[in-house]
Amino acid sequence: MAAPAAARRAFASIIPRVSQVDNSSDFLGNVPHRRHPGVLHLRNVRLPAELVKAAQLLVEQSTMHGLKDQVVALTNYLWSRKRPLEASELQRRGQQLREKVQPHTADSSSPLTDAEEEKLQKRVLNRLRKTTYHWEALRYTDELSLVYMAARLDGGFAAVSRAFHEIQKRVPAFAPRTLLDFGSGTGSVSWAAHGAWGQTLREYLCVDSSAPMLALAERLLQGGSESPQAPLFPGVYFRQFLPVSPKVKFDLVVSAFSLNELPSLAERRETIRTLWRKTDGFLVLVENGTKEGHQMLMEAREIVLGGGDKVVHDPREAHVFAPCPHHLPCPRLNPKRPLPCNYLQAYYPLPFRWNPALKEELFSFLILRRGPGAGEKSWPRITQAVLGRAQHVHCHLDLYRCARLSHWGDRLPVTMPPGEAVPGE
Numbered sequence: 001m002a003a004p005a006a007a008r009r010a011f012a013s014i015i016p017r018v019s020q021v022d023n024s025s026d027f028l029g030n031v032p033h034r035r036h037p038g039v040l041h042l043r044n045v046r047l048p049a050e051l052v053k054a055a056q057l058l059v060e061q062s063t064m065h066g067l068k069d070q071v072v073a074l075t076n077y078l079w080s081r082k083r084p085l086e087a088s089e090l091q092r093r094g095q096q097l098r099e100k101v102q103p104h105t106a107d108s109s110s111p112l113t114d115a116e117e118e119k120l121q122k123r124v125l126n127r128l129r130k131t132t133y134h135w136e137a138l139r140y141t142d143e144l145s146l147v148y149m150a151a152r153l154d155g156g157f158a159a160v161s162r163a164f165h166e167i168q169k170r171v172p173a174f175a176p177r178t179l180l181d182f183g184s185g186t187g188s189v190s191w192a193a194h195g196a197w198g199q200t201l202r203e204y205l206c207v208d209s210s211a212p213m214l215a216l217a218e219r220l221l222q223g224g225s226e227s228p229q230a231p232l233f234p235g236v237y238f239r240q241f242l243p244v245s246p247k248v249k250f251d252l253v254v255s256a257f258s259l260n261e262l263p264s265l266a267e268r269r270e271t272i273r274t275l276w277r278k279t280d281g282f283l284v285l286v287e288n289g290t291k292e293g294h295q296m297l298m299e300a301r302e303i304v305l306g307g308g309d310k311v312v313h314d315p316r317e318a319h320v321f322a323p324c325p326h327h328l329p330c331p332r333l334n335p336k337r338p339l340p341c342n343y344l345q346a347y348y349p350l351p352f353r354w355n356p357a358l359k360e361e362l363f364s365f366l367i368l369r370r371g372p373g374a375g376e377k378s379w380p381r382i383t384q385a386v387l388g389r390a391q392h393v394h395c396h397l398d399l400y401r402c403a404r405l406s407h408w409g410d411r412l413p414v415t416m417p418p419g420e421a422v423p424g425e
Contacts, residue, residue, distance in 0.1 A: 038379055038411035042165055044358060045158040045347040050223065050232050051191055055153060055350055057224030058216070062146055068354045071151040074144075078152070081260055082292050083268075084135035093132065097124045137263060140210040149186045149216060150352065152257070156286075157188040158347035159363035160256050162409070163284050164196045166322045166367060175200040176251035180278055182242065182271070183258025184208045187217035193252065194233050204236040205243075205250070214238045242274060246313045249280040256286040259296045268296070272303045277313055282321065282369050289342030289362035297366040298330055304368055314370065321367040325378040325411070340364060343409040379411040 031037070059067065101123045112120065140148065167174055176197050181189040184206035193201060208214050221236055222229040253275050262268045276283055285300055287293030304318045305327060320327055323341060332339045342364045349355040385407075 039407070040166055040169055040410050041407040042162055042345060045161050045345060047154055047157055047348070047350070048191060048195065051153075051157075051220060052350060054220045054222075054224035054232075055149060056352075058146060058219065059150060059352070061224070061226065064143060064146065067147065067150060068352075070147045071354070074147050075151045078257075079288060079290065081288075082133045082135065083260060083265075083296065084263055085132060086265055090128070090132065094124055094128060097127045101127065135263075138261065140213045142212045142216075145186075145210065145213045145216045148213070149220075150350065153186045153188055154347060154349045155359065155361040156186070156256055157192050158345045158361045159286050159365070160189050160192040160254070160284075161195065162343065162345045162363075163286055163322075163365045163367060164192055166365075167282055167284075168196055170321075171373065174281065176281060177201060178203045178205070178250040178252070178280075180205045180207065180242075180250040180253045180275075182207050182253070182255040182275055183261060184217060184238075185213055185257070187220055187236070189254045189256055190221075190236055193254075197252075198233065202235050203250075206236065206238050207240070207242055208238075209240055211240065214240070243278070246277050246311075249278050249314075251281040252284070253279045253282070254284045254286075256284075257288065259285070259287060259300065260292070265299075268299070269303050272300045273309060276304050276318065276368070277309070279368070279370060280314075282367055285366045285368075287364050289340055289344075289364045291338055291340045294340035294342065294364045295333070295338075297364055298333060301330075301366055301368070316370040317372075318368050318370070319372045321369045321373070323365065323367075323381050323409075325381060381411045382407070382409065 064070075098120065102120060138144070174197075176193075177200055179190065179193050179201055181187075181193075181204065184190070185208060187206055190204040190206060193204065206214065206217060208217075218238055219225070221231045221233075223232060255271075255275060259268055259271075262271055283304070285297055287296055301320065301324075305320070307318075323343075324330065330341065332341050342362050345361045345363065346358060347361060348357070349359045
């Protein structure tokens, strides 16, 4: 027999120092619980019809065979891709392996002969090759660029659209005029930004080191036609290098699924600092929703919040806008059991024969802004799916109806004391 309502309330846990909200009160006014102000999830994202048509036309014009198999292979490869190993870490691992495989003799202080040393080095190198991830740069040819478009255009668009929606919902007055997209690839960021702020954006600067990828993005913008056509929306420029001058800044700066293409921590650090210098409003970073992707974003978070620039060109401090409601270390990076902070976004994929009717993109994101933002509320965020049960939900916050009608990635309208993280976030 179900326990009486009074008994259930008696067993409800109270979180110390967190504002308690009586669910029977009218704290939302006339707003329905399913539309509470913390709701941020998007329904199924749909690509612009012109972009879908252009992508289909490019595939139809291609003479490539086995595109489906190449799409699957590239998708799996990109999902499992890791950061390149640093030289210092490789040296440390080599020394550890050397100590394990080095033969122990009665007189361990005596040096190895040349033959023994050569044999030992070969054994260590052989072990390293078998146990160490081998990173290599991807060279996007015309063919590989087309495979990437077929594999990642729609999922990347969905993830970036969700990140942009976070800004639109919480800062509706933000009206960017300029956009910088680093590692622009197929140009999906410009398409998503045009859908969100097309009425105010006047300049979209797409930067990618691959000339074939830039050419493909330009053809998509022209409707997929082989002959030059007027772009489907104006103001888009393509470059292979970032603007050099620190005075050139953009209202919105984005890097989506690009940090892992940089060959070292030093280059990632310098790139992140350069992107932040060029940010006048928001910096949006999006990566795969894996441990690797999340850790790269937390690495970028520390780089920006830690400062380190010898010359400060903009005195406004960096503030974390999303997904964290605080500047404290991420509790999901527990050394004993690190978990990625990731989110799901459903979308309608490109209508290729191998795609299902609906797919989901698992991604991680980080949004940083210049200045704290007037009146910004540091509400906690739901970082896992809400488990709805009979007359209760699995949630650490005392907001039953809001929580039950919320989704993974939404925020909950609870005010936290200054400087405190949310339990379980």
